[in-house]
Every structure is written in structure tokens, then in C-alpha cells.
Amino acid sequence: MIKDEVIEVIGAREHNLKNISVNIPKNQLVVITGISGSGKSSLAFDTIYAEGQRRYMETFGAYARQFIGKMDRPDVEEIHGLSPVISIEQKTTGWNPRSTVGTITEIYDFLRLLFARVGEAYSYVSGKRMIKFSEEEIVRHVLNHFAGRRIVILAPVVRARKGHYRELFDQIRKLGYAKVRVDGKLLDFT
Numbered sequence: 742m743i744k745d746e747v748i749e750v751i752g753a754r755e756h757n758l759k760n761i762s763v764n765i766p767k768n769q770l771v772v773i774t775g776i777s778g779s780g781k782s783s784l785a786f787d788t789i790y791a792e793g794q795r796r797y798m799e800t801f802g803a804y805a806r807q808f809i810g811k812m813d814r815p816d817v818e819e820i821h822g823l824s825p826v827i828s829i830e831q832k833t834t835g836w837n838p839r840s841t842v843g844t845i846t847e848i849y850d851f852l853r854l855l856f857a858r859v860g861e862a863y864s865y866v867s868g869k870r871m872i873k874f875s876e877e878e879i880v881r882h883v884l885n886h887f888a889g890r891r892i893v894i895l896a897p898v899v900r901a902r903k904g905h906y907r908e909l910f911d912q913i914r915k916l917g918y919a920k921v922r923v924d925g926k927l928l929d930f931t
Contacts, residue, residue, distance in 0.1 A: 745822065748789065752818030755791075756783040765789075767822065786828060791815045793826030895922055 747764040754760055758780045765771055773781045795812040827848060843849035862871040874882065883892065898913070899906060913921060914930045921928055 747822055748824075749819070749821040750784070750788065750817060751820070753784060753788045754816040755787045756780065758783050758788070767824070788815045788817050789820065789823070790826050790828045792817065792820050793823050794828075796823065797825055893920070893927070 746767050748767060749762075749764050751762045752760050753762070757778060761780070761784065763784070773785055775781050791812075792815050795814060798806060798809055798812055801809070827846070841849070843852065863869065864871055898909065910921065910930070919930055921930065
């Protein structure tokens with residue numbers, strides 16, 4: 742196999758492993774089988790996963806690492822070709838038909854955060870890339886594109902809540918606002 746396409750473990754001696762060396766192909770589903778006590782979990786979790794997690798933690802600054810604690814290096818001579826790792830714990834939780842590997846392992850929350858921060862958002866209506874404007878850019882855009890025209894800028898104050906808001910309307914009117922939108926209708930305060 743080509744060296745870049747494998748995880749190469751050399752001399753693994755964690756727990757009951759006896760100086761094991763193995764090449765595990767990347768980008769494939771790999772199953773580690775064997776009789777009870779043969780070292781399957783020691784190889785997968787205590788050696789490969791532990792080293793991947795330790796390397797990831799080393800990427801943090803010294804300040805962040807002081808809160809995480811020291812992670813010991815597994816008893817292995819070398820591991821080459823190791824990518825960032827995740828481990829899915831086998832547990833017998835209550836079954837939910839909407840559960841996925843992402844929701845059960847809670848990695849979904851981290852992926853959602855990652856894509857929200859580094860991903861590019863596109864409008865599902867126009868298909869165009871969405872752009873974030875600063876307050877100054879918004880004001881400049883409005884002044885350039887709507888000069889001499891009357892515009893209405895709306896901002897939600899109350900959403901989907903029933904009740905009476907007489908005091909709120911009085912406060913808004915005292916702040917100098919002339920109109921309010923209620924249930925989709927634009928109304929005057931007069």
C-alpha cells in the first residue's frame with residue numbers, strides 16, 4: 742500500500758498488545774476482529790484513538806491545555822498517517838427513530854458550529870451567496886439605493902406571543918416612532 746493511504750502502527754504494546762505492527766487502510770470501513778482479550782479495543786481505542794486525541798490536544802495553546810490536563814502517550818513506538826479522530830462509544834441508550842450517529846455522539850452540535858463559522862451560506866430563494874454587512878455598509882447601501890424615497894425599516898419586538906401590549910406601544914410612541922406593524926399590518930400611532 743502507498744504510505745499516505747494507511748495508518749501505520751509500529752510496536753503497539755498498550756495493555757495486552759505484544760509489540761504489534763499493522764497498516765490500516767484509510768478511507769475504508771475497517772473492522773478489527775478477534776477473540777475476547779485479543780487486544781481489539783487496546784489497538785483501536787487505547788492506542789490509535791488515544792494518540793490521535795493527544796496530538797489534537799497538543800495543537801491547543803499552553804493556556805488551554807492547563808484546563809484539559811496532561812494526556813499520556815500510549816505505549817507505541819510510532820504511528821504514521823494519523824488524521825484527527827473521533828470515537829463512537831457503544832452504549833445501550835433509549836432508541837429514538839430520529840437519532841443518528843451525529844446526534845447520539847453529540848458530534849452534530851460541533852459540526853453545526855463548525856459549518857456555521859467556516860461555511861458559506863447561500864440563499865435558498867435566489868441561490869446567491871449571502872453576505873454579511875456591517876452597520877456602516879447597511880446605512881451606505883440604503884442611502885445610495887433609496888435616496889429621495891420613503892422607506893420603512895422594521896425590527897421585531899414581540900413575536901408569536903399573545904397578550905396586550907398597550908404599555909409597550911406607549912413606550913415606543915414616546916421614543917418617537919410613528920408606526921408599528923401588528924399581525925402584518927402597518928398601523929399609525931395616531
